């Protein structure tokens with residue numbers, strides 16, 4: 001694909017994001033993942049890691065609201081949903097969503113999770129990425145380390161049969177990471193969303209049905 005074509009495609013996603021009121025076009029990556037794997041199935045307790053500016057929170061809130069309606073006559077219906085977003089950066093409030101300004105790799109973050117959610121989590125989302133310092137090799141390793149921190153939260157707080165979406169960077173140690181995630185979930189999917197930049201090495205790991 002020519003760079004020019006790529007540019008126009010990227011622009012198209014950007015315009016679409018603006019038109020639908022999303023804060024970032026990353027919203028379409030999550031919507032794409034949802035369309036393929038139905039990660040929000042029966043999801044009411046949702047944690048989003050690395051949320052700024054908040055488009056995944058907007059998507060999560062919308063689908064959780066739909067779920068209240070969709071399951072209202074079913075055995076597993078809920079009265080309400082609980083969504084928490086966390087970032088080092090400030091996030092403009094999203095109605096009915098708890099926002100924490102913190103580094104989620106700090107032990108204190110566990111207290112935040114435990115005091116907000118009474119139940120275990122149905123879904124953990126992470127679009128978190130380290131801020132790149134330039135060296136591709138070290139950046140990739142730092143991102144993988146971040147993924148292991150997320151995996152620790154998954155082991156601790158994600159419920160049986162819960163789902164995970166996590167951004168990683170392809171490169172060395174990526175295969176080892178996927179093997180580790182595979183041991184936690186019945187199904188592991190790896191996806192490079194259509195709306196992701198072609199040249200970037202970002203990729204999403206989708207764990208379905210935690211063991």
Ligand SMILES: C[S@@+](CC[C@H](N)C(=O)[O-])C[C@H]1O[C@@H](n2cnc3c(N)ncnc32)[C@H](O)[C@@H]1O
Nearest residue numbers: 026050053054055056087088103104127128129
């Ligand atoms: C690509 S952005 C997320 C975009 C978001 N999903 C959206 O749709 O609006 C990645 C975010 O991860 C955050 N992040 C990375 N590491 C973090 C950490 N350890 N704790 C909290 N936030 C972190 C960054 O500050 C950045 O805002």
